[in-house]
Amino acid sequence: MTAVRAVRPLPWPRTVRMRLAVLYGGLFLLSGTVLLAIPNLFVGSTSTIRAPGTAAAAPHPPGYGPSLAETQHGRDMRQYVTGSAVALVALVALSVALGWLLSGRLLRPLRTITAAAGEMSAAGLGRRLAIRSSGDEFTQLGQTLDDLFARLEASFQAQRHFVANASHELRTPLAAERTLLQVVLADPGADAAALREACEQALLLGARQARLMEALFALATGERGVRQWEDVDLAEVAAEVLARHGEEAAGLDVEVAAGLGPAPVRGDRGLADLLLDNLVGNALRHNHPGGHVRVRTGGSPGGGGHVEVANSGTVVPPEEVDRLFEPFQRLGTARTGAHRHGHGLGLAIVRAATTAHGAALTLTPHPGGGLTVRVDFPPGPAAKAR
Template sequence: MTVLQPAPGRSLQARLTLFYATGVYVAGIVVLAVVILPLAGIRSTVPAHSSAPVTITGTGQGIGPHQLLVGSAVALVVLVPVSVAAGWFVAGRFLRPLRAITATAKAISAGNLDQRLDLGEPVDELTELGHILDDLFARLEASFTAQRHFVANASHELRTPLAGLRTLLEVALGDPDADAGTLRTACQEALTLGGLQERLVTSLLALATSERGVTRRETVDLAHVVAGVLTSRRDQAAENGIDLALHLTPAVTAGDPRLIESLVTNLIDNAVRHNHPGGHVRITTETSGLRAAITVTNSGPVVPEDQLQRLFEPFQRLSADRHSGHGLGLAIVDAVARAHHATLTATARPQGGLSITVYFGSVPQPGRGHHPVARLAAEHSRQED
């Protein structure tokens, strides 16, 4: 949002200062007129070549000191209600936008976030505040809308396996001829559905933790994190015939180790899960300038450009197949990146698949030596040989 700057000479402070200065100045003129004009008729007499002090006589159209004092007191008394009335009017005129802000803020609630102030002109500190609040209300409305959609989608995702589990158990218990083999099969399917629910709850917890923000910062090497994640992902990739290509160099950053590990895990899982048999996944870590970067590139189905951004929203899938995941992996990646103020770029590859890069802020790298990345690279080279 572009912050509107008050026009020169038209700010609220300048306008109030000008008005009150003018009011005091006019009031001073009135008081001086009341005091000085009658004095203009008072005559003074001084004998020629006399050293005697000046004497004031009461001749002419002037007034005496007593009448002058009374007139000044009356003028000051009259000035009090006049100045109060003028100040009341002016304050009310300039504080009208503040009343509009207060009334709108009272009218807004969680179910009524579409109201806006729309203060308009003139542009001063209060209208600038109104524009900022309008922007805040818009972001709050978007946040509440996204939250409602998230709750609805989460409820739907949780209800589906629960309904399947209940149906499975009802069928097994309602079969009078069910034997041990039938019950064992039902139990195995129930365990599968339970595992699906467990993974969904774990993903929801990871997403909520990521959106909460970074609560601690430690030095983290992205290459080391990748090495740790791949120890439990190599078998899954091998079962699907996915070739893993690694180019890992130290990429040191500062952040929450658990959140960064969650980001790397979901990047790799997404690349392996949304791939095709015989496909490939390339993982690169490097330090680019002052930033530590991780890039995961995978083959797979073609992703339309207009659908790319949608994949980073919760519960969004290209395929309706629930076995392809819950649609939370890339949403977690995006949430972790935002929590670390990292830059995330995603590109749909023309031949299919995605290329996703996350740039973290870099920290000074510790002394080089025997690094786990070197062991991982050597191990990968031996496996390729």
């Protein structure tokens, strides 16, 4: 059995520039060959053509060779073919050289893009290609890559900001626990009551860490996207969420009113529950004693369904609305009840779950304080198609 030998690559670099140059030369060779062949065909057939009314040429007498005119004609034809072939070869070589130069000039923006993209890294995404605006495909490619680099830079900055904030939020209770235990252990007169109080405070700090880990897990779940589409009624999910938060609302002295109309959508029930749980939880915790929370669900005019949560509370400046959707961003430090140590992840989780469903999120601040958050889910078939 004979072994299959691998095909060796061509000895010259198979670049786009080389291919274009060879293509130019090949096309010129083909067209030149056709142009030279056409006159040769006509010249070769002139001996069979005579004008009307003229006598046919007499045949050569036996024993006599071709005439002087025919000999001269054959010599001229050989010189013509030889000269044409030499000129064609020279012109093909010239066309390849000119094609090499022209293709190099045309591909110069591509080399600029390749070099700039190769020099970029996660730490240096601020550089832009800045290709001259000539309206060709390379300019469009450069603009597309500049937009991509801008999005990547914003994503890396957001990631670094998120990691820094998460590290700070996790490090703060750990440092507090360590300090608390060190102070108690360094006190030689600490009795059982002091130790008990220190343990209770350590448990509270541990509970804060647990809430942060749960919030981070919920955020990761929302950003993961919908795993399996199913029929979900937002009214049923909202009723379950309100039942879970009933005791919390009573403890915070916040009145909760619900208007739950049918809102059938296609989505992930777990993510929908996560979205509504954070909306209602935020509405309760960012409130004041004697305040109110209104939860409504229903169908949307264009199909699908919507959920709307409105609450009283602190006045939110319109320019601060977009910032509230970023992780670890808080409008203020005031919180009601035992939840004053919020981590600022509630609306970030809501936005992640909303994006996963392809829904529209709208946040409207009230002049007198509080917010109205509305999430419009797309129609069932459109959501299913995603």
